[in-house]
Structures are given as C-alpha cells and as structure tokens.
Amino acid sequence: MDSRRRIPRTDTLLAQPPFTEAVGRLGTARVKEAITAAQDRARRGEIAPEDVPDLAAGLLPASATTLRPVINATGVLLHTNLGRAPLSEAARAALAVSAGSTNVEYDLATGERARRGRGALDALRAACPRAEDVHVVNNNAAALVLAATALARGGEIIVSRGEMVEIGDGFRLPDLLTCTGARLREVGTTNRTTVADYAAAIGPGTGFILKVHPSNFRILGFTSEATIAELAAMTARTGVPGRGPGPVPVVADIGSGLLAPEPVLPDEPDAASALASGAALVTASGDKLLGGPQAGLLLGRSGLVTALRRHPLARALRVDKLTLAALEATLRGPATPTAAALHEPVQRLRDRARRLAADLAQAGVDARATESDAVVGGGGAPGVRLPSAAVSLPATVGASLRKNNPPVAGRIEDGRLLLDLRTVDPADDAALCAAVLAVTRDQDAASP
16 A cells, blocks of 8 residues: 555644644644645655654644743843843733733723823832823834924934934934934034033024933043033023023933932933933833833923823834733832842852852763853943853854753853853753753764
8 A cells, every 4th residue: 555645634633632732822824834744754755654743743833933932141131132131920920911801091990991001100100209200102212203203303402422322233313313303413522522512502493402321332531421410400591582481301311221220230320310310301211121021111291291192103102011011010010030130149140150060060061160241231331240150161062052942042252152140040040951961962972
C-alpha cells in the first residue's frame, strides 16, 4: 500500500484534543498550516505518516502572537528594544481585568457616560499633588505634539539650541514640533543659553518656552543653561504688548517619567520639582522610570491641561483601556520591577552571581562571577553607572541563548558574554541557569 494513504487527514487531526485546544488558542487557520506542513513532509518521505501528529503539534507556536517573553540580562533597565519597563504583577493583573468589557468610560452607579480613564487620572494626580490637573496620551512625543498644536500652532516655541535633540529611531525634536504648524525660535548656543537669550526672543507670537531634558546625552565643560525657576520668574515679570494676558508658559519635557525625586538618580528631573519651580506644564513618559505602560503624561496648570484635553487632536492621541488599567495599577500598586532593579543592593547581586556561576561551573560550564556596570537606558540618566554583578560566559553561547525558550539577552564585553543580574528578576535565576546549561550541552553534543 502507498504509505501516503496512511497520512492522517486534516479533519481527523483537528478533531483530536491537542489540536482542538490549539484552535481555541491560535485559530483554525494557524493550526491547519502546521498540520499541512507536517503532511507535506510525510508526502515527500521525510517523515513516517504516523509521525505527522507529533510534528504538527511541535510546529504550533505557544501563542497567537510572535512576541515572546525574554530574560533581560543586558544590564539595561529600560531596554527600548525589549519593551522598556517590565510591568508589575499588579499592572499585569489589571490588563487581564480590562481585557473584556469594562467601565472605562461608564458610570456603573448612574448607567451614564463617565470621564474616560478617571481611575488612572485620579491615581496620577494623587501621585503628583503639585499638578492641578493631568492628562494621558499614547507617548511622550504625542504629549509634546499635543502641547505644540494646542498652544503654539501658527506661533513660536522658544527652545535652546543645546536642547534640539534626536529622540531615537531617527526622529528629531525640531521635526516633531514643526510638523504641528508651530515655528521654532532657537536661542543661545549648543553649550550656553542664558535667561536673557529667552527673554530677548519673547514676542506677541510666542506660544511657550520649551525646556527639554537632554536625557540621552551629556555636554561637559564650558556649559550653562537657564533653569525652569529662572525662566518662570522671567516670564512672570515680562510683559509683551499684543500677546494677551498672563505670562508665557514654560513647558518642561522631563523625559524619563519620575514623578518625585529619586535619591539613586539625583540629577534626573522629576515632575514635582519641575512644577514647584514654576513649570506650567510637564510632559513625561510612562514606560521609563515610572515603570508603567507606554504613555505620555501631561501634568500642570488646570487651564492648560483642559485646553489640551479638549483639543480635537487629543482624540487621535488617546490611550486604550489596557494602558489606562496598567497605568492606574502601576501608580496605585507596590514597587515596580524597574524600582526594584534600581534599588537592588549590589552585594545581593554579587551573591547571586557567585551562586549561579558556581552551579554552572560544577556542571562543566566555563562560568565565573564578575563585577559589572548596569545603566538606566531608555534615554534616562545618561552617564550614570549602577554597580552590578554578572555571570561571565564564553561569547559563543550568546546566539544560542537568544534562541532558547525563553530567550536570554546579554551583552558582549571584552570578548565574553555577560549576563548582568541587575536586570534579571531573582525569580528567573533558575530559568537563566537552565537556559545556559541547555545551550552549552547542545554545543558540546555538536562538537566533533
């Protein structure tokens, strides 16, 4: 009998428990693709017909998304390519709650429409009492675009030449702002900009003064810059005929999302301090040092925030229910993984590195504990080194670890692969060790 006649039919396999479960998880089309691929190999004689079910089951992905959880051992706390801040357990639980129908803008008491995301907004306001009002959009760039459009379209934004930054992936602040219809009025020089430079540029068409924290670089040497407090004091006493009532607002883009001072990062700006210094509006990211989901935070004076929230563009930039739920849980919940990693004592990291290296060495792996330096990443705290500890391995295992399940991402330094433990959850130590053992065994087996 032709062996191809013994190849299981698609409908027969779909009726079997492993595949019926997979249909509910992945959809019929994805499961049929795996079955068809296995059947084709059997028709070509590459596998026996009876092996089709096992091969098809092995071809099925673990989930319907191509995204996979990765153990971040790079030593970069907010690794942009790995999704920046890992969410807390509270935020992950909130995502599950909000996945179905939820009262995102529905008042359960009255049965009427309510303000969208009021829980997250209340939590943000409570976390930064200096802010009279708050609003949330989908990232910090969106927050700046909304501010420029609502407050300076057809007018000017005054910004220092030393703060005309590129924010990543080729996107530059000047291009982002001018696409809103605002004009940029550059003042000062790359390394020095004074209060007088700003004051001389204010005119009837000034929308606001923008202070940008250069969060992904530092300029050292002969430098100076006007502070938020100095600019706020200057605008309070500067009258401009034809401009209208009230001082020119100072908008501060603090970038990394600290809502209050962080002792570990004393030079990193925070929203509370910026507002106390006189900023009328502060913009920040939610998925950096705040440790939450991607979001753009707007905090400041009530009148300005209301103008932004009511602008037509705000609708296009609004966040979904998942972001609102995760943001609220981040603000109300316990310490985030980012905060835990930032504050982890270095001695505890050294102890973990020694323990893991010893376990691996006992199994025959070329592993050793070593000192390391971690960084904040995500455009935060440039130049700041966080003392850390790592497991050092041969560089050749790096590619295999990235293909492991779960993948492990480290960094190459001085010809060795470092697995920096400041960015590894202690609960993942066993999985990290198992991954290294698995890939080194595979490499040993493949060696002649």
